[in-house]
Amino acid sequence: MLTGRGYSKTGDVPSSEYSIRRDLRALLRETAQPVAVVTSLMPAHASPSTPHALPSASRFHGATLSSFTSIALDPHPLVAFSLRIPSRMAASLSTAHASLVVNILSAAQPAVAARFARPDLHADPFAHTPYALSAEGLPVLSGALGALSCRLVAASWPLHDLASLQGRDWAEDAREPWEGDGVASELFIAQVTRVEDVPRLENGAAGVEDDATRSPLLYYQRTYATTHILDQSNREK
Numbered sequence: 273m274l275t276g277r278g279y280s281k282t283g284d285v286p287s288s289e290y291s292i293r294r295d296l297r298a299l300l301r302e303t304a305q306p307v308a309v310v311t312s313l314m315p316a317h318a319s320p321s322t323p324h325a326l327p328s329a330s331r332f333h334g335a336t337l338s339s340f341t342s343i344a345l346d347p348h349p350l351v352a353f354s355l356r357i358p359s360r361m362a363a364s365l366s367t368a369h370a371s372l373v374v375n376i377l378s379a380a381q382p383a384v385a386a387r388f389a390r391p392d393l394h395a396d397p398f399a400h401t402p403y404a405l406s407a408e409g410l411p412v413l414s415g416a417l418g419a420l421s422c423r424l425v426a427a428s429w430p431l432h433d434l435a436s437l438q439g440r441d442w443a444e445d446a447r448e449p450w451e452g453d454g455v456a457s458e459l460f461i462a463q464v465t466r467v468e469d470v471p472r473l474e475n476g477a478a479g480v481e482d483d484a485t486r487s488p489l490l491y492y493q494r495t496y497a498t499t500h501i502l503d504q505s506n507r508e509k
Contacts (some may be wrong), residue, residue: 422462
């Protein structure tokens with residue numbers, strides 16, 4: 273809602289900027305977005321008695337991404353995504369060059385997307401989600417359309433601090449903290465180090481058909497969807 277002097281009730285945001293956000297949000301609802309879950313390890317101190325122990329499931333963390341895209345293939349394969357802050361996932365990727373897996377979900381996995389999107393409702397999503405481990409010991413979710421093992425190319429970029437994005441001051445301790453009323457996010461750019469062989473779901477698991485695991489899961493108009501191929505007559509018009 274707008275108030276006098278061209279400012280909105282969402283905070284000290286000029287009405288023109290508020291309307292841009294509103295219109296962009298409405299437009300993006302009409303565009304289908306791929307759904308992905310990023311998995312990583314929560315930082316933890318190694319136990320002195322078992323310094324080389326394999327990571328336990330309790331140390332894994334996963335989150336459904338609200339944005340994910342490929343940004344380059346050459347000369348380096350790069351992907352990007354953003355995370356809201358503060359969050360446990362952002363904390364798990366707080367070190368430069370951290371390892372992670374981006375699991376691109378299939379149409380068989382709307383429940384998986386919901387599970388990793390709501391930590392308040394699903395405290396241990398890995399307990400109900402089959403997975404295998406990558407060479408780095410990170411979860412690769414069974415039944416995904418594909419999975420990318422990645423390594424961050426640098427520390428994240430704070431998207432609320434345009435000064436740092438414009439190159440005026442890249443020092444992490446010089447970044448402006450977020451003090452607004454809205455949601456703040458950080459941008460993560462990662463280099464793909466390997467395209468994983470995704471484990472299949474067990475036959476008949478939850479009644480899932482093989483076709484569903486070969487189709488992408490999309491988020492469209494505030495719900496989960498998938499694709500279908502247009503017939504030839506429509507494509508030629």
